[in-house]
Amino acid sequence: MKTLYLMRHAKSSWSFDELSDRERPLNDRGRDDAPRIGQALAKRQITPDVFVSSPAVRALSTAVLVAREVDYPHDKIQVEPALYEADLDTVVAVIRELPDEANSALLTGHNPTFTDVANYLSPSPLSGEMPTAGLMCLRFLVDHWAEIGPANAEFYFYEYPKNVS
Numbered sequence: 001m002k003t004l005y006l007m008r009h010a011k012s013s014w015s016f017d018e019l020s021d022r023e024r025p026l027n028d029r030g031r032d033d034a035p036r037i038g039q040a041l042a043k044r045q046i047t048p049d050v051f052v053s054s055p056a057v058r059a060l061s062t063a064v065l066v067a068r069e070v071d072y073p074h075d076k077i078q079v080e081p082a083l084y085e086a087d088l089d090t091v092v093a094v095i096r097e098l099p100d101e102a103n104s105a106l107l108t109g110h111n112p113t114f115t116d117v118a119n120y121l122s123p124s125p126l127s128g129e130m131p132t133a134g135l136m137c138l139r140f141l142v143d144h145w146a147e148i149g150p151a152n153a154e155f156y157f158y159e160y161p162k163n164v165s
Contacts, residue, residue: 001103001139001140001141001142002098002103002104002105002139002140002142002143002144002145002148003048003103003104003105003137003138003139003140003156004095004104004105004107004121004137004138004139004140004148005041005046005048005104005105005106005107005135005136005137006107006109006114006117006118006130006135006136006137006138007037007062007063007066007106007107007108007109007114007133007134007135007136008108008109008110008111008114008115008130008131008132008133008134008135009026009030009054009056009058009059009061009062009108009109009110009132009133010026010029010030010031010033010034010037010058010061010062010065010132010133011026011027011029011030011033011132011133012024012025012026012027012030012058012132013025013026013027013030015027021056022055022056022057022084023056023057024056024057024058025057025058025061026057026058026061026062026065030058030061030062030132030133031061031065032161033132033133033161034061034062034065034066034133035065035066035068035069036133036161036164037066037069037133037135037159037160037161037164038065038066038067038068038069038070039069039164040135040159040164041066041069041070041135041159042069042070042071046070046104047070047071047072048070048072048102048104048105048106049101049102049103049104049105050076050078050098050099050102050104050105050106051063051066051067051072051076051077051078051105051106051107051108052077052078052079052080052083052094052098052105052106052107052108053077053078053079053080053083053107053108053109054079054080054081054083054084054086054108054109054110055079055080055081055083055084056084056110059083059084059108059109059110060077060079060108062108062133063077063106063108064077066106066108080094080107082094083107083108083109083110084109084110085110086109086110086113087113087116088113088116088117088120090113091107091109091113091114091117092117092120092121092148094107095107095145095148096145096146096147096148097145097146098145099145100143100144100145102145105145106135111129111130112129114130115129115130118130118136118138120150121138121148121149121150121153122136122138122150122153122155123150123153123154123155124155126158130160131160131161131162132161133160133161134158134159134160134161135158135159135160136155136157136158137155137156137157137158137159138153138154138155138156139153139154139156140152140153140154141154
């Protein structure tokens with residue numbers, strides 16, 4: 001079985017006009033929300049085998065804050081350039097190329113694509129857009145990441161900041 005955690009980056013700041021889109025940092029709410037999702041994973045005793053993040057500052061910062069809460073070494077987070085400005089097919093391709101030694105993976109990236117991927121893969125699509133710091137967990141009854149798809153996906157849980165205490 002393979003377990004996938006799809007996480008939209010936490011709330012970012014628009015306060016710095018001089019920064020490019022890739023360089024935008026998290027705002028105060030984002031710096032609070034990302035660890036809350038990590039704490040929700042820790043309460044479930046979940047530490048993904050691998051973390052993969054978009055190179056955007058807001059996505060990578062989200063991954064680092066979640067990783068701290070689940071005791072995953074932040075220096076082991078893999079940065080995947082293809083996740084920045086990716087479309088659905090690109091994200092699915094990144095997932096299918098994950099190493100099979102990893103039975104679980106947490107990906108951090110961007111909307112609208114992460115909502116599209118969640119809705120494509122999940123038998124329980126979201127009713128709206130995945131909120132910032134939202135995380136959907138799916139399980140796949142496969143032995144290889146290359147085999148994941150809607151036909152073998154199982155919805156496991158969905159967390160978002162307003163839903164966790």
